[in-house]
Amino acid sequence: MAGNEPGITGFTGIKVGDGRDYPSATSYYAINSSVVTVVATTVANGGSATTTATLSGFTVGDPCFATPGSATSAGLSIHATVTAGDTVTIQYQNVSTATVVQIALPVIVTAFKR
Numbered sequence: 001m002a003g004n005e006p007g008i009t010g011f012t013g014i015k016v017g018d019g020r021d022y023p024s025a026t027s028y029y030a031i032n033s034s035v036v037t038v039v040a041t042t043v044a045n046g047g048s049a050t051t052t053a054t055l056s057g058f059t060v061g062d063p064c065f066a067t068p069g070s071a072t073s074a075g076l077s078i079h080a081t082v083t084a085g086d087t088v089t090i091q092y093q094n095v096s097t098a099t100v101v102q103i104a105l106p107v108i109v110t111a112f113k114r
Contacts, residue, residue: 029113029114030057030112030113031110031111031112031113032055032056032057032058032110032111032113033108033109033110033111034053034054034055034108034109035069035106035107035108035109036051036053036090036106036107036109037104037105037106037107038051038090038092038102038104038105038106038107039051039104040101040102040103040104041092041101041102042099042100042101042102043076043092043093043094043099043100043102044094044099045094045096045097045098045099045100046094046095046097047094048091048092048093048094049091049092050089050090050091050092051089051090052083052087052088052089052090053087053088053090053109054086054087054088055082055086055087055088055109055111056086057086057113058082058085058086058088058111058113059082059085060082060083060084060085061082061114062082062111062112062113062114063111063112063114064080064081064082064088064109064110064111064112065079065080065109065110066078066079066080066090066107066108066109066110067107067108067110068105068106068107068108069105069106069107069108070105070106071105072092072102072105073100073101073102073103074096074100075094075095075096075098075100076092076093076094076095076096076100076102077092077093077095078090078091078092078093078107079091079093080107080109080111082111088109088111090107090109
């Protein structure tokens with residue numbers, strides 16, 4: 001079945017409101033978001049640094065992501081993973097060839113419960 005969106009063909013999904021097709025997906029029954037202030041850190045070239053935060057009600061395998069609340073230093077990427085019950089690990093990864101110094105910044109951590 002072809003979708004009603006231009007350039008989208010060959011999928012089936014659910015119909016919502018206006019009758020257009022949308023891809024089906026995993027159902028989530030809880031979304032939680034929290035702002036965590038990550039302390040200043042220095043990350044060597046090619047290295048990483050981690051910190052943990054509490055996000056109640058989530059377990060290993062639940063999808064999670066981190067969004068910086070302000071700019072990160074050049075060459076630094078950030079992501080989050082639910083690593084234990086109620087615990088999210090936030091990781092800075094230095095993808096540059098130089099040492100990066102990151103000032104303290106707020107990180108918005110969001111997780112989804114399946």
